[in-house]
Amino acid sequence: MIPLKDYTPSxxxxxxxxxxxxxxxxIYLWQFLSDAALNRQAMIALGAIPAVLLGNAIxxxxxxxxxxxxxxxxxxxxxxxxxxxxxxxxxxxxxGPNVEDxxxxxRFLGFYLLCGIVAVLAQSLSEPNSAYPIIGASGAISxxxxxxxxxxxxxxxxxxxxxxxxxxxxxxxxxLLLPLWFAIQLLSDFALHGSGGVxxxxxIGGFLAGMLLVVxxxxxxxxxxAR
Numbered sequence: 595m596i597p598l599k600d601y602t603p604s605x606x607x608x609x610x611x612x613x614x615x616x617x618x619x620x621i622y623l624w625q626f627l628s629d630a631a632l633n634r635q636a637m638i639a640l641g642a643i644p645a646v647l648l649g650n651a652i653x654x655x656x657x658x659x660x661x662x663x664x665x666x667x668x669x670x671x672x673x674x675x676x677x678x679x680x681x682x683x684x685x686x687x688x689x690g691p692n693v694e695d696x697x698x699x700x701r702f703l704g705f706y707l708l709c710g711i712v713a714v715l716a717q718s719l720s721e722p723n724s725a726y727p728i729i730g731a732s733g734a735i736s737x738x739x740x741x742x743x744x745x746x747x748x749x750x751x752x753x754x755x756x757x758x759x760x761x762x763x764x765x766x767x768x769x770l771l772l773p774l775w776f777a778i779q780l781l782s783d784f785a786l787h788g789s790g791g792v793x794x795x796x797x798i799g800g801f802l803a804g805m806l807l808v809v810x811x812x813x814x815x816x817x818x819x820a821r
Contacts, residue, residue: 595753595754595755595756595766595771595774595775596684596753596754596756597684597685597688597689597751597752597753597754597771598688598751598752598753598754598763599688599751599752600688600689600692600746600749600750600751600752600768601749601750601751601752601765602692602746602749602821604691604692604694604695605695606694606695606699608690608691608694608695609694609699610690610694610699610700610702610703610706611686611687611690611691611694611702614686614690614706614731615683615686615687617671618671618673618679618682618683618731619679619683621671621672621673622672622673622676622679625672625673626676635657636659636672637672637674637727637729638653638657638727639653639657639658639659639660640659640660640665640668640669640672640727641665641668641669641672641727641728641729642665642666642668642669642714642718642727642728642729643665643724643725643726643727643728644717644718644719644721644722644723644724644725644726644728645722645723645724645725646662646665647662647663647665647666647714647718648718648719648722649662650722650723651723651725666710666711666714666715667707667710669714669727669728669729669730670707670710670730670731670733670734671731672729672730673729673730673731674729674730678729678730681732682730682731682732682735685732685735685738685739686731686735686738688751689735689738689739689742690702690735690738692742692745692746692749693705693738693741693742693745693808696741696745696808696812696813696816697741697808697811697812697813697816698813701811701812701813702811704811705737705741705804705807705808705811706734706737706738707734708737708803708807709733709734709736709737709738709740709800709803709804709807710731710733710734710737710800712733712737712799712800712803713732713733713734713736713737713793713796713797713799713800713803714728714733714796715799716733716795716796716798716799716800717733717793717795717796717799720795728793728796729793730793732793732796732797732800733793733796733797733799733800734800735800736796736797736798736799736800736801736804737800737801737803737804737807738804739772739775739776739801739804740772740800740801740802740803740804740805740806740808741804741805741807741808741811741812742768742772743768743769743772743773743805744804744805744808744809744818744819745808745812745816745818745819745820745821746768746820746821747767747768747769747819747821748767748768748769748821749767749768749821750765750766750767750768751765751766751767751768751771752764752765753765753766753771776798776801779794779797779798779801780798782794783795783798
């Protein structure tokens with residue numbers, strides 16, 4: 595099930611959402627235009643490697659491009675391929691504007707980054723000795739999904755449903771679509787035991803963080819479960 599559009603109008607221009615999408619796309623363009631060796635170095639130097647982040651390992655000097663803790667942030671703007679990028683940006687574009695509207699621009703940015711930090715830590719603490727870099731904005735975006743569920747549970751999302759030899763579009767309520775997405779993450783983590791090459795626990799951690807942190811970051815006049 596792939597979300598295509600939400601029907602809840604936003605009262606303000608989603609400046610931070612657009613800036614985040616522009617940043618991720620610009621960084622990926624740089625990755626795409628770089629030679630393969632430089633791109634691999636960037637993944638290691640700027641990705642959040644659990645063993646390095648938690649102090650169990652040290653990168654070689656030539657790959658210490660940023661301070662160890664800064665990799666939590668730099669990892670959020672890297673992507674492994676165009677499909678990874680487009681999938682993340684689609685979710686951010688659909689769910690981000692209304693959450694940003696409910697929080698305000700700068701609060702939304704702080705919320706987004708904090709969800710991303712929690713997501714990286716959730717993945718890292720579950721695999722503290724892993725040498726594989728955590729790459730992508732999906733942990734932070736999962737937090738946006740969690741906040742959207744708390745703010746707009748009755749919102750309808752135009753969703754592409756793909757089945758073998760058949761596909762269609764449906765309007766699906768957020769209170770059905772987003773818990774289903776979260777359940778898929780839980781089942782995937784259980785089935786793969788955290789070894790599938792995707793940072794699923796970052797998705798889980800980010801989503802739960804978003805559900806909790808939205809209470810602190812939303813505007814006072816905005817109610818939970820209102821729409």
